[in-house]
Amino acid sequence: MNISEKFIFPAKEVSSIDSLAINDENLSGFILMKRAAEFSFDSTLKKYPNTKSFLVFCGIGNNAGDGYLFASHAIKKGLSASVVYLASPKNLKGDALKAFVELKMLGAKVIPWTKECDFDADIIVDAIFGIGLNRIVEGDYLECIKAINEIKKTVIALDIPSGLCANTGQQKEVAIKAEITFTFVGKKIGMYLESGPDCCGQVSFSNLLIQEKNFQTAKPSVEIVNDALRNKILRKRSKTSHKGNYGHVLIVGGNNGMGGAARIAAEAAIRSGAGLVSVITRPENVNLITRLRPEIMCYAADHKLSNLKALIEKVDVIAIGPGLGIDDWAHQLYAEIMTSEQPLIMDADALNILSLDPIQRGNWILTPHPGEAAKLISKSTTQIQSDRLTSLEEIINQYQATVILKGNNTLVGNMNRIPYMINAGNPGMASAGMGDLLTGLTAGLMAQYSNHDYCQIAALAAFIHAKAGDQAALNGQRGLIATDLLCELRTLLNP
Secondary structure, three states: OOHHHHEEEOHHHHHHHHHHHHHHOOOOHHHHHHHHHHHHHHHHHHHOOOOOEEEEEEOOOHHHHHHHHHHHHHHHOOOEEEEEEOOOHHHOOHHHHHHHHHHHOOOOEEEEOOOOOOOOOOEEEEEOOOOOOOOOOOHHHHHHHHHHHHOOOEEEEEOOOOOEOOOOOOEOOOOOOOOEEEEEOOEEHHHHOOOHHHHHOEEEEEOOOOOHHHHOOOOOOEEEOOHHHHHHHOOOOOOOOOHHHHOEEEEEOOOOOOHHHHHHHHHHHHHOOOOEEEEEEOHHHHHHHHHHOOOOEEEEOOOOOHHHHHHHHHOOEEEEOOOOOOOHHHHHHHHHHHOOOOOEEEOHHHHHHHHHOOOOOOOEEEOOOHHHHHHHOOOOHHHHHHOHHHHHHHHHHHHOOEEEEOOOOOEEEOOOOOOEEOOOOOHHHOOOOHHHHHHHHHHHHHHHOOOOOHHHHHHHHHHHHHHHHHHHHHHOOOOOOHHHHHHHHHHHOOO
16 A cells, blocks of 8 residues: 555645645646546546536635536536536636636536525535635535535535545534545545544545655654555464464453453454453353353452462453443452553553553553543543544553554554554444453454554554454444454454
């Protein structure tokens, strides 16, 4: 995968890449604009082959130019294309003006926006604002975007949905809700944060044939995890290997009524390929877990932990939190585990307990969802979600940890590199037990690949978890449960 596909950038870096290409490759901005329009138009017809008519909404900058050229392609193809402008073409400059002139030479219908706009077209094309928007949407623009969002038509966006901040993913009062966004030169980070995914719909990308060397000096926001990382780490096993080669995982959790959480985590660990998996849980959960999954070794923990200390010290990785609770029993187990020097995976109530007395420790992975992340750095969940990259960085720095910040487009990072992003998963995974499964999967991979970079292991676990969710959701997202993912893991773990 090349640089332009692999990384996601801030808006200013995309603009710099664009400028470098124009100067270094002796290109004109108008050539790149033509490539953008051609890519988006051709891709639209492939996706919607029965389309007969387009209604294109244009602003005043280069994004408007993309829209005018898109309409030109439609007319040349013998299709109907009308353009509604929100800024007078008399004020167009540079490449956008060239694009308008080219369209007018084809005899296109170009009219100003009014409240009485006729939306009679198969597809609505958004080319109102580009990535440079830095103000609140208001006036006719606000009115128009709201009207587009209210109609029951297919909407596509060129480069970025109008009204969406290219850096934060926040809506500037309102933003277009597109079914597909065709984005150019570089992927913009705001498309993957906060409101970005809902506004963008499916993202289709083209680097417009810009040479890779023009991407090499750009500073990306995140790196997208793909199968290259999976293939790099998950090599074929030696024919002479045995279970001792693949690590011993300990899952700690399963308080009263929550034995299922520990069981899901433990089964995910053993399904990940760990050689041995043990569970420390409430006495009443032991029979349940061993009956459902006899390959797992289960140990009862009451308030006397002396008989478990030897087990804790001999395992290779400890995952604590699934179903742990926050009562005295949970706090006692937590305190005992924190004296261990083994690598830790921290989830759920282990994170809630940690937030009460923050410490730093290098050899651990924290796996918070937004609510747990908020407790870890004393913020609100809304603040976490409004700036996920900064929130990730703050947790990493405060706890000296590798962190999996769960959610749409899960982020994974530590202090040694730019964050990873998991551009997979689906809303069907918003159900109980999914986090427990990720915890067990992460612990299992850590046990097998203890010499690898923690961030890569965490990113791989989150990637496989998300891909398993997507495969399990092929029969429908609603009603998807965590244990549905277990049977998908083996295929994904054996590339």
